[in-house]
Amino acid sequence: MSFYLGWISEAHPAVPAWVTLLFVSILTAMILCLAFEEKLHAKKSVIAGLFAILCLLLGAVFGLLPFGPISVGGHEINLPVYIPAIDWGVIAIILGSSLFVDVTSRTGLFTWIAIRLTKASGGDPLKLLVFYGLMTVVFSAVLNNVTAMIIVGSLSGVSLKKLQQEDKLLGFLLVEGLLTNIGGLLTLVSSVPNIIVGNAAGIAFIDFFLKSSAYVLVATIVTIALGSRLFGIHRLSSDEEREQARELVAGFDENDGIESRFFFWFGAMMTGLFILTIASTSVLPYIRDLGMGFVALSFAGIMLVRYKAVADKFYEAIDWDLLGFFAALFVVINVMEHALVLQLIGTGLSTIIDAPSDIAAAGLLAVSAIFSSVTDNIPLAAMLAKILQAREHVPEQLWWSVIFGANLGGNLTPIGSASTLVAVTIIHKYKIKLSFAGFIRKALPYALVHIALAIIYVLLFF
Amino acid sequence: MTRIDQFESVFKSADKPLFRYEPFSVGTPLVLTDLDDEAAESFAVLSGKYTGAGGSREVSDQRVIKGADFATIEECLDLIAGEKPDLICTYRGLHSDCWRWGQSLGSYVEVLTQTVKVPVLVFPHPASAAETIAAAEAGCRHVMAMTDHLAGDSRLVNAALFFTPAQGTLHLTNLEDQQVFERYMEAIDKIPSIDSAAARDSVLAQILKEARDYIKSCRAVVEEQALDVEIQETVELGLHVADYKRLAAARDVDLLVMNTRDSGQLAMHGLAYELAVELNDIPLLLL
Numbered sequence: 182m183s184f185y186l187g188w189i190s191e192a193h194p195a196v197p198a199w200v201t202l203l204f205v206s207i208l209t210a211m212i213l214c215l216a217f218e219e220k221l222h223a224k225k226s227v228i229a230g231l232f233a234i235l236c237l238l239l240g241a242v243f244g245l246l247p248f249g250p251i252s253v254g255g256h257e258i259n260l261p262v263y264i265p266a267i268d269w270g271v272i273a274i275i276l277g278s279s280l281f282v283d284v285t286s287r288t289g290l291f292t293w294i295a296i297r298l299t300k301a302s303g304g305d306p307l308k309l310l311v312f313y314g315l316m317t318v319v320f321s322a323v324l325n326n327v328t329a330m331i332i333v334g335s336l337s338g339v340s341l342k343k344l345q346q347e348d349k350l351l352g353f354l355l356v357e358g359l360l361t362n363i364g365g366l367l368t369l370v371s372s373v374p375n376i377i378v379g380n381a382a383g384i385a386f387i388d389f390f391l392k393s394s395a396y397v398l399v400a401t402i403v404t405i406a407l408g409s410r411l412f413g414i415h416r417l418s419s420d421e422e423r424e425q426a427r428e429l430v431a432g433f434d435e436n437d438g439i440e441s442r443f444f445f446w447f448g449a450m451m452t453g454l455f456i457l458t459i460a461s462t463s464v465l466p467y468i469r470d471l472g473m474g475f476v477a478l479s480f481a482g483i484m485l486v487r488y489k490a491v492a493d494k495f496y497e498a499i500d501w502d503l504l505g506f507f508a509a510l511f512v513v514i515n516v517m518e519h520a521l522v523l524q525l526i527g528t529g530l531s532t533i534i535d536a537p538s539d540i541a542a543a544g545l546l547a548v549s550a551i552f553s554s555v556t557d558n559i560p561l562a563a564m565l566a567k568i569l570q571a572r573e574h575v576p577e578q579l580w581w582s583v584i585f586g587a588n589l590g591g592n593l594t595p596i597g598s599a600s601t602l603v604a605v606t607i608i609h610k611y612k613i614k615l616s617f618a619g620f621i622r623k624a625l626p627y628a629l630v631h632i633a634l635a636i637i638y639v640l641l642f643f
Numbered sequence: 644m645t646r647i648d649q650f651e652s653v654f655k656s657a658d659k660p661l662f663r664y665e666p667f668s669v670g671t672p673l674v675l676t677d678l679d680d681e682a683a684e685s686f687a688v689l690s691g692k693y694t695g696a697g698g699s700r701e702v703s704d705q706r707v708i709k710g711a712d713f714a715t716i717e718e719c720l721d722l723i724a725g726e727k728p729d730l731i732c733t734y735r736g737l738h739s740d741c742w743r744w745g746q747s748l749g750s751y752v753e754v755l756t757q758t759v760k761v762p763v764l765v766f767p768h769p770a771s772a773a774e775t776i777a778a779a780e781a782g783c784r785h786v787m788a789m790t791d792h793l794a795g796d797s798r799l800v801n802a803a804l805f806f807t808p809a810q811g812t813l814h815l816t817n818l819e820d821q822q823v824f825e826r827y828m829e830a831i832d833k834i835p836s837i838d839s840a841a842a843r844d845s846v847l848a849q850i851l852k853e854a855r856d857y858i859k860s861c862r863a864v865v866e867e868q869a870l871d872v873e874i875q876e877t878v879e880l881g882l883h884v885a886d887y888k889r890l891a892a893a894r895d896v897d898l899l900v901m902n903t904r905d906s907g908q909l910a911m912h913g914l915a916y917e918l919a920v921e922l923n924d925i926p927l928l929l930l
Contacts, residue, residue, distance in 0.1 A: 292653050328646075335651040343658055434856070437657035498646075607647060 196521050200243050204520035207236060211513060212560065216596065226505030233509040236516035237263055245519040266515035267508050271376050273474025276504060278370060280481035281455060282324045283498055284488065286332075288448030289438035291320065295336045296435035304344050304426025307409060307416045310353060313337060314405040317357045318397065321364025322371045323456060326600035330361045334607040343429050351613050352412025355620075356404060358604025359627050362591045363400045365600075366393045366584070370459055370473065373507075374553075374562035374587035381566035382580040385463040386473075392581070396638045400631055407627060444487055455480045507559070514563050527568035534572070534579065542578040542643070543636045549586025550632050554593035562587045578643040585635040592628040595620040656849070660795035662861040664868055667798075667805035669694050670704075673728030675719070675755075677710040677738045678769065686769055690732035693764060693783050693806060693898065693926065710738075716754050723759055731759060734766040735923060742768035748919055756903050756919075756929050762802065765919070765927045783897040783926075785812045789887055789918075790902060793817040793878075794857040802930055803900040809871040814894050815861060817854035818881040824850075847880065854878045884917050891925055900928040 211232040218225060240246040250257040251265055285291070298316055302308035313333050320329035337353045365372035369379045369389040379389055408414065417423045439445045458465070458480070462473050485492050517523055527534075533544040545565075553561050565583045569575045591598025595605045595617060601624075608615050615623075672694045674687045687707045694705070706726055713719045719738075723731065736742025739749035747753070748765065756763050788803035790796060793815060800815065807813045824847070832839045858876045865872055877890055891899060899922060903915040919927055 292650070292657065296654070296657055331646050331650050335647055336654050339651060339654040339658060432659050432661050433654075434657050434659050437659070438653050603647070610647065 196243075196245065196519075200245075201521045201525055203239070204236070204517055204522045205525065207232065207239075208513070208517055208522055215560070219596070224502045224506075226502045226509060229506045229509035229513060233263070233512040233516075236513050240516045240519060243520075245516065247519070263512045263515075267511040268377070268380075270380065270472055270474050271373070271511075272504060272507055273472070274370060274376055274477050275373065275507065276499065277474060277477025277479070277481045279325065279328075279500060280495060281451075281477060281484055282328055283495055284481065284484040285448045285452055286328075287440070287488070288445045289436075289440065290445060290448045290452065291324070291332055292336075292438045293435045293445070295332055296433045299336065299340050299433055300430050300435070302430070303423060304340075304430040305417050305423065306344075306346055306349055306414050309337075309340065310356065310409060310414050311405055313353060314356060314360050314401060314408070317360040318364035318367065318401050321361045321600070322367035322397075323452070326361035326365045326372060326598065327603055329364060330358060330600040330603040330607075333357050334604060338607060338611055340430065340433070343432070344426055347611070349412060349414050350611055351608060351615065351623075352408055352414055354604050354608050355623055356408035356412075356627075358601045359592045359624060359631075360401060360404055361600035361604075362588050362598055363397055363404060363631065365598075366588050367397045368393075368460075370477075372588055373559050375584060377559070377562045378566045378580060378584050378587070381570045382575075382577075384580070386460045387463075390460070392642070393584075395642075396585075396635065399638075400634055403630055403634070404627055407630065411623075411626070447487075448484070451480060451484060510560055510563060514560070514567060517564075518567060523564060523567050524571070526564065527571060530565075530568060534569075538576055538578060539640050542576075542582045542639050545579055546582035546586040546636055546639060547632065549583050550590035550593065550628075553587045553590030554597040554628075558587040558591055558598060576643075578639055581639050581643050585639060586632075589628065589631045589635055592624055592631055593621065594624075659853075659856050659860070662800060662857060662864050663797045664804075664864045665797065665801055667801045669730045669805070671726075671728050672705050672730040672732055673723065673726050674705060674707040675723070675731055675733040675737065676708065679710055682769065683707055683709045686734070686766075687732075689766065689769075690764065694730060694732065716751055719751060720754075720758060723755075728761060730762050730764060731755060732764045732766070734768050735919075736768045742771055742923075746920060763929045765929060767924055767926070771924075783808065783811070785814065785894055785896050786898045786900060787814040787816055787891060787894060787896045788900040789814075789816040789818065789890075791818055791820055791883070792854075794853040796857075796902070799900060799902060799930060800861055802928060803898075804865070804870065804872065806898050806900065806928065807872050810873075812873045812875055812894075814875045814877060814890075814896065815858045816877040816887070816890060817851075817858075818877070818879060818883060818886055818890075819850050819854075821880040821882050824880055851878050851880075884921050887918055888921060891922060896925055898926050898928060901930065903929045 211229065214221060214223070214228045214232075215225060218228060221228070237246070241248075246262045248262055250259050252258075295316060298312040299309065302312050313336070317329050317333045320332060324332075334354055334357055337357065338350060341347055341350050341353065362372075365375070367390065369375050369384065369386045375389065417426060455476075458468070458476050459473055461468075462476055463469050468476065485495065488495065514523070530545075530548075533548060534541050536544060549561060549565065562583060565587075569579060569583065588598075591601055595601050601620075605615065605620060672690070674683070674690050676683045676686050678686060684707070687705065691705060706728065708719075708722055708726070713722055733752060733755070734742075735752055736747075736749040737751040739747075739751065741747040741749045748756075752763070752765060783806055786803050786807040788799050790799060793799070794817075803813055803815075827846075828839070828843050831837050831842045855876065855878050858874065858878070862874050865874060875894075879886075881887075899918070901915050901918060903919070915929065919929065
């Protein structure tokens with residue numbers, strides 16, 4: 182540590198080493214607070230917001246912040262220093278896509294798909310696990326992993342209760358929770374770490390999809406097979422049982438949540454178009470300059486026309502805590518950059534990053550997974566993206582190591598990702614006992630297989 | 644409300660009970676009277692018009708217990724136990740003159756409806772208003788199944804379907820108790836975190852929708868089974884007895900079908916008792 186601090190102080194004499202250390206301790210405190218947010222009974226946005234205020238104040242006191250006008254398109258404008266610190270592109274993508282998904286879910290499209298699959302399974306537990314597993318992956322990829330977990334998890338609770346198979350609910354919810362993080366790897370917009378790291382690395386949507394899809398496919402099959410084996414989820418054995426199960430699921434009406442046929446088909450068409458436009462943003466003239474955030478916000482705006490009189494209800498439903506958290510987090514990381522904390526961490530990580538390429542990739546993936554399992558994977562992704570961005574000629578392998586590690590680490594603990602937390606919430610809602618350690622015990626075999634597969638994949642194909 | 648609850652509600656709402664067609668059968672009806680030979684036979688003919696003992700359905704054996712066969716409730720129950728019928732046809736005021744005042748079913752019928760597990764078809768007393776009996780003698784064209792919770796009650800609908808002849812009309816009636824509804828809405832009005840107007844609209848829409856969806860599934864099954872029966876629905880909020888009386892009169896109903904037992908309830912279901920007493924000019928099938 183003293184070697185690194187000495188090196189930084191020599192390279193940047195304006196920032197004393199003790200100041201950098203002070204900010205390191207602030208960053209550590211924030212990460213710890215985020216890890217224990219449940220215990221603190223505090224929302225992420227409040228925790229990150231308070232740390233952002235503290236960082237800005239100390240940054241101003243120590244003269245670290247670049248006050249003064251900034252240049253936008255050749256014009257100098259005055260902006261508070263914390264405004265350009267925020268990555269508004271990321272905020273726009275998250276805001277736009279969550280609003281779009283929320284409005285589109287009102288068309289009944291997602292519940293229609295979910296119920297059709299339930300009926301297609303004929304109520305057979307193993308078929309249900311396969312269908313729900315695939316649906317979790319696809320919904321996580323197309324929507325986001327939290328929404329996917331909420332849709333598939335709540336349906337699992339209702340349908341297994343109806344089928345009198347509640348004893349299998351824990352297995353279903355755990356497998357679905359783990360698959361949200363696998364599905365979250367499928368596209369550039371499927372999870373926030375993908376957006377942050379993908380943007381920093383300049384990975385296009387299609388490129389991302391092509392490179393991650395083989396892993397997602399293999400990991401999904403392995404997870405479902407393991408889930409079936411470890412939780413004893415098998416096919417129904419007799420014709421009588423099959424007939425009874427078929428009759429029970431026949432009572433589900435997929436059309437129940439559809440308010441308007443026109444809006445349903447419009448929603449389906451817009452979802453297809455949304456995916457297509459997001460996928461081709463980097464090659465569409467004009468659109469590529471406006472970015473994916475513009476695409477997401479535009480689609481949300483068009484969908485809102487149907488609910489123009491009650492649009493405020495959708496604004497209320499936006500996850501402002503998440504958006505506030507991102508904004509505050511970007512500010513904290515920006516100050517950390519000025520305080521040379523990121524440089525210090527980057528230097529520390531150079532032991533791994535500068536190792537022979539295969540060891541570097543495997544090490545970075547494992548370290549990212551371990552860190553993202555105990556704290557939020559978003560600060561980790563944002564920090565590592567900044568650190569890698571600051572280096573010259575970063576091999577593609579390393580960017581993907583961060584992406585895989587940040588996503589898959591979420592499967593190690595119940596607090597590792599927002600979607601596994603949702604899975605645990607549903608598990609507890611159904612009065613199934615599962616402690617923190619209990620989750621780790623049950624999830625560990627899957628998480629280790631996922632991480633091992635990811636390391637092999639990154640080493641073989643990048 | 645969390646998004647988990649929202650989606651859970653969507654899926655719970657999509658999970659609908661479907662009508663399961665299990666034809667109700669009356670193979671061995673028992674006619675129970677306190678009348679003597681000729682009058683008892685004529686009542687047996689009247690009940691046969693409803694049960695099909697007159698030849699329209701396959702009724703293997705319609706047995707008749709006459710007035711002279713029993714003198715106490717105990718004897719009556721013993722006779723029934725010996726006959727093992729699958730339907731009992733009788734009338735209000737059996738072995739009693741309470742029918743003259745119309746305030747009771749009579750002790751025999753009340754005990755029967757609770758102690759005997761088979762359905763009881765209760766006619767107006769044969770000596771009551773001649774026009775009522777004349778109407779009953781014309782047979783059964785319009786049947787009404789009524790309850791305050793129709794969704795999932797296949798037994799009630801199957802029983803009502805049995806008594807509805809070809810080209811007849813089956814009225815499926817779900818009347819939600821307005822007083823109970825208002826009581827809960829009053830409580831909701833006092834809870835600041837609940838939007839009262841939205842709650843009133845949503846709760847009312849949902850409870851009525853459940854019954855309507857079930858009737859829709861009944862229609863689908865009737866069509867699928869090619870039963871030549873017209874189904875009409877009445878689903879609304881109401882003040883039970885008064886509104887059921889109004890609806891039965893307005894629909895010119897020949898037979899009312901209703902449940903009388905609640906699980907764990909020893910006496911007759913409160914609403915069923917009130918209705919059975921009040922609707923004294925219409926034949927009733929008490930399940």
